[in-house]
Amino acid sequence: MPATTKKQVHLAAQLPGIHNVTVWSDPRSESQIAIDSFVRLAQTIERGKFDFFFLAEGLRLREHKGQVYDLDIAGRPENLTVLSALAAVTTHLGLAATVNATFNEPYEVARRFATLDRLSGGRAAWNVVTSYDAFTGENFRRGGFLPEADRYTRAAEFLTAARELWDSWGEGDIKANAATGEFVAAGAGRFAHRGQHFDIAGRFTTPPGPQGHPVIIQSGESDAGREFAASDAEVIFSKHNRIDVAREFYRDVKRRLAAYGRSPDDLLILPTANAVVADTDEEAAAYAEEISRELVSPQTAIAHLEAVWGRDLSAYDPDGPLPDIEPEDDAHFLKGHSVFRKGRAETARQWRKLAEERNLSIRELVIEVGGRQTFVGSPQTVADAIDDYVQSEGADGFVLVPHLTPGGLDDFVDRVVPILQEKGVHRDDYTGTTLRDHLGLSAAPRPAGWGGPGQPLRTGHDQPGRDHTVRDQSVRDDKETSA
Amino acid sequence: MTGTKGAPNGATGTTGTPEETAPDLTAPLHLAVALDGAGWHPAAWRETGARPGELLDAPYWADLVAEAERGLLDFVTFEDALGLQSAAFHLPDDRTDQVRGSIDAVLLAAHLAPLTTHIGLVPTTNITHTEPFHLAIGIATLDHASKGRAGWRPQIASRASDSAHFGRRTTPQLTEDEVGDSELISQPLRALFTEGAEVVEAARRLWDSWEDGAEIRDAATGRFLDRDKVHHIDFQGSNFSVKGPSITPRTPQGQPPVVSLAHATVPYEFAALGSDVVAITPHDRAGTAAILAQVAEAVERTGRDVTDRPLRTFADLIVFLDDEPGAAARRKARLDEAAGAELASDAEIFTGTPAELADLLLDWRSTGLDGFRLRPAVLPHDLTAITRGLVPELQRRGVFRTAYASTTLRGHLGLARPASRYAAAG
Ligand SMILES: Cc1cc2nc3c(=O)[nH]c(=O)nc-3n(C[C@H](O)[C@H](O)[C@H](O)COP(=O)(O)O)c2cc1C
Numbered sequence: 001m002p003a004t005t006k007k008q009v010h011l012a013a014q015l016p017g018i019h020n021v022t023v024w025s026d027p028r029s030e031s032q033i034a035i036d037s038f039v040r041l042a043q044t045i046e047r048g049k050f051d052f053f054f055l056a057e058g059l060r061l062r063e064h065k066g067q068v069y070d071l072d073i074a075g076r077p078e079n080l081t082v083l084s085a086l087a088a089v090t091t092h093l094g095l096a097a098t099v100n101a102t103f104n105e106p107y108e109v110a111r112r113f114a115t116l117d118r119l120s121g122g123r124a125a126w127n128v129v130t131s132y133d134a135f136t137g138e139n140f141r142r143g144g145f146l147p148e149a150d151r152y153t154r155a156a157e158f159l160t161a162a163r164e165l166w167d168s169w170g171e172g173d174i175k176a177n178a179a180t181g182e183f184v185a186a187g188a189g190r191f192a193h194r195g196q197h198f199d200i201a202g203r204f205t206t207p208p209g210p211q212g213h214p215v216i217i218q219s220g221e222s223d224a225g226r227e228f229a230a231s232d233a234e235v236i237f238s239k240h241n242r243i244d245v246a247r248e249f250y251r252d253v254k255r256r257l258a259a260y261g262r263s264p265d266d267l268l269i270l271p272t273a274n275a276v277v278a279d280t281d282e283e284a285a286a287y288a289e290e291i292s293r294e295l296v297s298p299q300t301a302i303a304h305l306e307a308v309w310g311r312d313l314s315a316y317d318p319d320g321p322l323p324d325i326e327p328e329d330d331a332h333f334l335k336g337h338s339v340f341r342k343g344r345a346e347t348a349r350q351w352r353k354l355a356e357e358r359n360l361s362i363r364e365l366v367i368e369v370g371g372r373q374t375f376v377g378s379p380q381t382v383a384d385a386i387d388d389y390v391q392s393e394g395a396d397g398f399v400l401v402p403h404l405t406p407g408g409l410d411d412f413v414d415r416v417v418p419i420l421q422e423k424g425v426h427r428d429d430y431t432g433t434t435l436r437d438h439l440g441l442s443a444a445p446r447p448a449g450w451g452g453p454g455q456p457l458r459t460g461h462d463q464p465g466r467d468h469t470v471r472d473q474s475v476r477d478d479k480e481t482s483a
Numbered sequence: 484m485t486g487t488k489g490a491p492n493g494a495t496g497t498t499g500t501p502e503e504t505a506p507d508l509t510a511p512l513h514l515a516v517a518l519d520g521a522g523w524h525p526a527a528w529r530e531t532g533a534r535p536g537e538l539l540d541a542p543y544w545a546d547l548v549a550e551a552e553r554g555l556l557d558f559v560t561f562e563d564a565l566g567l568q569s570a571a572f573h574l575p576d577d578r579t580d581q582v583r584g585s586i587d588a589v590l591l592a593a594h595l596a597p598l599t600t601h602i603g604l605v606p607t608t609n610i611t612h613t614e615p616f617h618l619a620i621g622i623a624t625l626d627h628a629s630k631g632r633a634g635w636r637p638q639i640a641s642r643a644s645d646s647a648h649f650g651r652r653t654t655p656q657l658t659e660d661e662v663g664d665s666e667l668i669s670q671p672l673r674a675l676f677t678e679g680a681e682v683v684e685a686a687r688r689l690w691d692s693w694e695d696g697a698e699i700r701d702a703a704t705g706r707f708l709d710r711d712k713v714h715h716i717d718f719q720g721s722n723f724s725v726k727g728p729s730i731t732p733r734t735p736q737g738q739p740p741v742v743s744l745a746h747a748t749v750p751y752e753f754a755a756l757g758s759d760v761v762a763i764t765p766h767d768r769a770g771t772a773a774i775l776a777q778v779a780e781a782v783e784r785t786g787r788d789v790t791d792r793p794l795r796t797f798a799d800l801i802v803f804l805d806d807e808p809g810a811a812a813r814r815k816a817r818l819d820e821a822a823g824a825e826l827a828s829d830a831e832i833f834t835g836t837p838a839e840l841a842d843l844l845l846d847w848r849s850t851g852l853d854g855f856r857l858r859p860a861v862l863p864h865d866l867t868a869i870t871r872g873l874v875p876e877l878q879r880r881g882v883f884r885t886a887y888a889s890t891t892l893r894g895h896l897g898l899a900r901p902a903s904r905y906a907a908a909g
Contacts, residue, residue, distance in 0.1 A: 017730075018730075024700055024707050025700060025702040033627055033731070033732050034627065035596070035597070035627055035628045035629075035630065039597070058730065059616070059730060060726070060730070061713065061728055061730060067710055068708065068710040068713045068728065069710075070706045070707060070708040070709070070710040071705050071706060071707060072707060073707055074707065074708055074713075074730075075693070075698070075730065075731065075732040076730050076731065077620070077623075077624040077627060077628075077731055078617070078620040078621045078623070078624040078731065080587075080590055080621075081589055081590060081593045081620075081621050081624035081625055081628065082593070082624055082627075082628060084590040084591070084593040084594040085593045085594060085596050085597050085628040087541070087594055088541070088545075088594050088595070088596075088597045088598050089597050103614070104614075104617070105612070105649050105651070107565065107648040107649060108565070108612075108613060108617075111565075111586075111587055112587050112590060114586070115586040115587040115590045115591070116590060118539055118540055118541070118586060119540075119541045119586070119590060119591065119594045121541075138724070138725075138726035139616045139725055139726055139727065140614050140616060140723075140725075141614050141615065141722070141723040169584075174536065174539075174584060175579075176528065176535035176536040176538075178528070178529040178530075178533070178535065181529065181580050181821070182579055182580065183528060183535065183579060183580060183581055183582055183583060184579050184581075184582075184583040184584065185579065186577060186579050187577070188583065188584075189567055189583075189584070198650055199650045200647060200648055200649065200650040201647050201648075201650075202566065202567075202575070202644055202645070202647045202648045203566065203567040203575060204567075204648075205564070205565070205566065205567050205584060205585045205586075206539070206584065206585065206586055206587075207539065207584055297702075297705035298705065299704065299705035299706075300705060
């Protein structure tokens with residue numbers, strides 16, 4: 001990697017699960033569920049030396065007017081299971097699974113992430129989400145969901161308990177000494193956690209993988225979400241489509257870290273983004289336009305409007321103006337979609353204003369508010385824009401969402417990545433083996449005394465596992481010089 | 484839809500009482516291997532050739548499963564539990580001289596899926612503490628990841644201490660007296676088996692909740708899905724409910740085969756209700772026939788239609804195999820000595836040569852068994868003896884496949900791919 005004082009651009013990608021961000025009608029669009037699609041995309045981005053492959057989660061199919069919503073791509077695998085399979089066909093790529101803290105228990109989640117970290121040789125990450133609705137809760141034994149105020153307290157305690165479980169095995173607790181007949185250290189895995197949400201104790205089954213703790217990701221932008229990220233997460237997966245808003249968010253979140261004794265480098269901010277690349281800027285713009293229209297069919301446009309208005313708008317013309325009737329608060333219209341936090345009336349008012357100002361039809365409006373493509377242009381244009389975005393502190397990198405599955409990042413990897421590498425802002429090759437290495441994060445914190453009495457706290461990549469490679473310091477050093 | 488209804492490749496099947504079933508001795512024998520740690524002998528990890536420091540890491544398992552696949556076995560099972568291993572059935576212990584530590588079996592199986600092409604992968608999961616929804620989508624995903632080679636071994640959590648790992652319910656603490664007798668063990672656990680059968684049923688409904696062809700991608704109407712082919716399951720159990728549908732579309736096998744291990748009346752009923760394969764633990768030929776009769780009674784009591792849903796029967800055996808006569812018994816004695824106690828097991832313990840084991844398998848099989856799940860006492864030694872000694876011996880006798888005839892686990896087992904139960908109406 002060339003010596004540089006420029007910030008490195010961190011890149012991740014996801015195969016989207018349920019959303020209208022993928023053009024399913026394109027003949028090049030393949031299965032969203034077949035393992036071959038996941039393997040193809042994962043191997044493509046590993047070729048592009050991305051940091052990680054990301055999977056979102058939704059534990060109930062969306063519904064619209066009391067029926068399964070049929071206009072978007074739907075159907076997804078169980079995250080950790082498919083990522084464990086991908087660990088076998090990739091060597092360096094990080095593997096990030098979104099797993100809800102509301103509909104799971106710490107013992108199982110800690111065990112499964114420790115397993116993924118071991119199977120992948122230290123490449124696991126956990127996006128701790130807190131979605132809470134009763135609608136999703138109907139799929140679970142708890143039947144449970146949580147009041148909004150309790151979501152992050154449960155999530156924080158969940159994570160605390162998971163960390164206690166990971167720390168319940170010390171390095172070297174597996175002796176496997178055939179000569180002495182000692183297999184395991186006495187008391188390995190013993191834990192007890194008592195708190196507001198969990199009262200658990202016993203022996204944990206699974207010594208952690210090479211990373212000790214998986215990388216922790218947080219998604220969600222409320223004040224409570226930002227605090228949780230500042231105190232506990234190592235990556236924020238965020239959602240912005242305007243650079244000014246992104247910079248404000250970036251400043252705000254990085255500022256919060258000091259209160260927890262952390263430095264700005266300890267938490268990376270990676271917004272979701274998409275890129276449309278073509279030979280020229282003009283061709284890319286035309287293609288982006290085409291994609292937008294494919295993503296928002298006339299039926300989709302009306303459905304989105306119905307979601308906000310909370311009433312049947314099927315009589316409206318998608319190419320005509322927005323309805324001038326007021327929204328109703330009918331929760332039946334939409335289940336499992338993101339919540340309209342501002343409220344239906346306020347959202348409708350803003351949409352109507354925007355449509356009037358720009359003279360937009362219903363469909364054009366939905367395309368507009370649905371989020372335009374983030375980066376559109378020739379490979380050079382896209383690479384410059386990404387670089388500028390990161391250097392100007394709008395983000396530390398991006399989680400790219402391809403608009404085609406699984407080939408949607410081929411152009412990006414083949415044509416944009418080499419330019420980023422030339423600019424010295426993206427690695428030519430992996431310099432470490434774990435996801436923590438790729439992200440330039442320090443080893444997971446260990447409780448005082450971990451590693452045995454009198455031994456210093458470990459700081460490098462030397463947790464138990466099959467990969468005892470000596471840690472390459474260059475990633476860390478790069479980060480430090482740029483800070 | 485790739486499945487074919489009807490009688491696939493010459494399956495036998497314990498479908499009625501043994502009297503009614505004339506065993507087909509020319510039918511292929513089914514053979515599976517149960518993988519656990521360094522092998523089923525507690526001192527196995529101390530043997531030369533063992534890889535005790537690697538038992539929780541992928542390369543060790545990849546090597547074992549590749550070996551099993553070279554042997555053309557129907558499937559491998561992976562043991563698992565949500566508590567640390569213990570020498571006592573019902574209580575945790577503090578022993579440091581035996582293998583302790585495990586990784587999640589579903590994730591392990593998924594990891595091995597892209598590294599293999601034919602062999603069935605059957606992880607064990609807990610069904611007492613884990614959410615049915617999570618279980619169903621995990622196994623469905625394994626089926627997608629393996630292109631139709633997933634199975635599932637659901638297991639209740641019989642150790643009360645496991646409940647404290649979750650802190651949301653308690654389960655019965657078995658007594659010394661109870662654990663000495665399989666019928667007695669299962670009595671206090673009856674409620675957990677009942678609930679477990681509901682978990683299996685809920686999972687099966689979730690697997691059916693997307694019909695084949697639900698994804699239509701109809702650009703004209705803008706519909707990705709045909710929502711008439713995606714169903715709420717509205718499952719109401721005694722202890723839990725699941726609304727559905729699954730988030731994971733219908734899998735290559737439609738329903739991955741369910742494998743359960745059973746030693747007593749209650750678990751025979753559990754198997755009759757929800758399993759495709761039941762593994763039993765007889766100790767001789769007569770005992771095999773007796774257990775098969777009990778299984779058949781359980782099938783009758785639960786009203787299962789075995790023409791529609793055959794139940795395959797496998798017998799479990801722990802095996803020590805060496806070519807030289809007497810060597811396996813001597814090896815077992817040496818391991819017992821290292822362990823400080825004679826090996827005790829629910830299953831019969833066999834020591835001998837591959838040819839002697841082949842004799843035993845064919846003798847027991849004549850009671851109407853479909854196959855065997857062998858538990859290698861020492862890994863990789865006894866696994867390799869199975870694949871390179873026993874399998875060729877069975878092939879010479881014309882009772883074992885010489886190549887895989889199918890790429891799915893259902894195919895290996897001669898089980899048809901079921902249609903979604905929700906498709907009938909449409
Ligand atoms: C970019 C982004 C991605 C998210 N991905 C998921 C997801 O995959 N699954 C999920 O259940 N919730 C997801 N969420 C929802 C968050 O977990 C959270 O519940 C929501 O944003 C509200 O939290 P907040 O109050 O902190 O904003 C996501 C949120 C954001 C902003």
